[in-house]
Amino acid sequence: MTAKKLITALSLATCLSLALAGCGDSRAGGDTAGGAAPRGGTMGADGVFRVNADGCPPDASEPLPDGAPIKVGVSMALSGPLAAVGAPNIDGLRAVFAAANDEGGIDGHPIELVVKDDAYDPARATANAQAFTGQDKVFATLLQISNASIIATRPIYEAACVPQLGTISQHKEAADPERHAWTTVTIPPAVTEAEAAAEYLAKVHPQGAVMEFRQQVTLGEDWAQVFPGAAQRRGLRLLEVQHIAPTETNLDAPAAKLTASGADAVMAEVQGPMCVSLLQSLAKAGFTGSVVLTSACNGAKQFMQPLGKAADGVAALFFQKDPSTPSARTDPGMRRYFDDLAKYQPKADPTVTMTLNGYEAGNLLVHNLRAAARMEGGLTRVNLMNAAWNAQVERTTFLQPKQSMNGPKDPYIINDVTVQTYDAATGDWKPTGVVYTYRAE
Template sequence: MKIRPAAVATAGLLVLGLAACGNSKSQSTGGSTDSGSASGTFTVSTNGCPADATKELAAGETIKIGTSQPLSGPLASAGLGINGVRAYFERINRAGGINGHKLELVAKDDAFDAARAVSNAQAFTGPEKVFANLMQVGTPAIRATQPIYEAACVPQLWAIATSATLGHDPAGHRWTANVIPPAPVESKAIADYIAQTKPGASVVELVGPEDLAKDFHASFPKAAKDAGLKVLDPQTVPAGATSVETQVAAMVAAKPDAVFLETQPNYCPGFLTALARSGYKGIIAVNSSCNGAGQWISPVDPAGDGLVTPMFRKDPADPRYKDDPAMQEYLKDLEAIGASKNAPVGNVLDGYNHAVLLVQNLKDAAAMKGGLTRANLMTAAWNTKISRPLELEPNNATAGPDDPYLVESGEIVQYSAATKGWTTKSKFAFEGKTNQFK
């Protein structure tokens, strides 16, 4: 990734090379996605697909969308994202649906377990006969279910994994698309921020047992060394651990200038409180899975005061966006389904934002030759052009194998326990080219 300097209003920091693909410059207000048709010409092959993959939905037929989520277990809070999907689906249905097709969400609990995700995928592609799967979470579950969706030619859309390649390979695995930037992008942004704040700093990683943590640990040490940082021995969290007190004590004992949390967000509150009890005064960085202030950080205030993290969308708990028109629309839509209490949760806004994206893909597919088919939906996803005002950079695009990464920019933000919100410290972006992370 090429680096060039750029000035930021709050800090002058290094920024990753700006995205090479042409993001849409069309604008929209609120949750509207009527920002134009798909952006490219890549067509998804239907070789080996069952006949129904290219069969147009009958007039008035419901568009059934499946989602397999951690609705129970330690990550159940993340599963609240289904409320955001439901809120936006209800908004579309109130307006008549998509070309007369109403949206229906079928949510199943996988408890963040790959085996249960497989069972759900078999049901979705079998008796449930979903039109697409939305928002599958985690590398193990996505890898385990990918062959099921591929065999059925059912779009596995806007999956959530920090892998650099999973869901970013339209040529090799055309039925799975990933919605978030990969771990190497966050690793570099965090390393650059630490280096700019304290040149030559020493840093310790807290590495979890999950694939997310492995993705960060595979990329952060190199990014840190390239930024001139000294990487100390990492601390690891054993599988099934419910506390990170021992690991945090060892991190602090190493007297690092900075610490970086590379775990799933359920460890975030304990990590912050343990650091606060130790009196640690260095730079605290956490990965973006922990960037929902109202969900993971504010409940342990003031322990997280001053921490930094990558951010790609507006945080619904951030008072900066209290009067934001798109945020007001989001809040109204959550209220309409009786889910206002969940509105400050970052994962709920994520679900809403992913639903906005899916609806645009469905509209684009409906306008294609052959109409609203699963194959056209997948083609639309790999040629997305959209403006989503709840993203920090609203204009996003994909262009098939030439540029399979949808979100290509973000910010390093700092949390304030006083405001319970964020301050932008720097901005970063990357060129979303295929295979650049291999």
């Protein structure tokens, strides 16, 4: 059914003109308009990717004073159309940081979370970035959502040499270490999911007819660039795309058109509540073909269980385990997650996929902070970025737990996407044997 990716985007709203002199802090050092801001990085002969720190403010290479907190800024939607996404992510972050602090923090430094609401608005995300690099003096940021907000805020973080880590976007521009090495991405690109979906559909419907339901948001735009080619290379026949308005709630008309078309399958390039609306409309229209959902709709509890038998056999894209299934509670790889949530965030719902998403983003940051602290020069922002780009980690809540990054050779921490189908009788997912692994070009 769907993995866990939440990405999406408003229309590519106006990005504020970013005069770094207006960021209000000496960290901004340099004129971005003149191209002075450090941006890219290079691969060394030793196989280690290093960010370009030339022109960075001096404190980017200075270790934190003994005992000083590691401030981590998070700009996320706590209001607006994605408010339901923001709060669970924050719950997960609070749990993993509290667990790390209970273990003594990072080399004696406690982690301190600084949260700001951006309402999924690039202009507000930009204002938050200016505050983070100005008066808040954060050490790093996490989980900026949507390509529009990432692009709007990236010059601010680059000029200040503040790591912009674990951003959430499937757009190909989001992970670009050779030009924008101060930004990393926490999910695989759209092409990985699209290839996996096409592989699955070609397996169950050789030479079959597929209709795309494409929500008119960034998610849909990203899929429009990659799914048609992936499908056609596998001999699938694509029917007329059904374009869905971002806030549409009734999909009965396109569902009826799909059923009348004789399509074998539908590729649902949608997110959020529209996942449930789509499945309800397909059931009403009597569609009996295959349904594939993106990873933006992959929680069994949130999207499948409310539909009962109507969700049986629906396929979704995954890279992380679903914490809402019965098998998750007995999975040894999920035990620490559930234990940490129960201990440090007892009021949070650990079965929500976005809670796990926040927890794992924080878990990866803790890993990279510890690696940076062991480097020559100690815990600096430059070392943190270098640690992030050369990470090797095992995260057992993922379907492929062994993960790594290595600059342009391996720009994504998650490279594998699998297809699973929902079993309404057990309330759990079943593997289909389809796995696609992303390889950098």
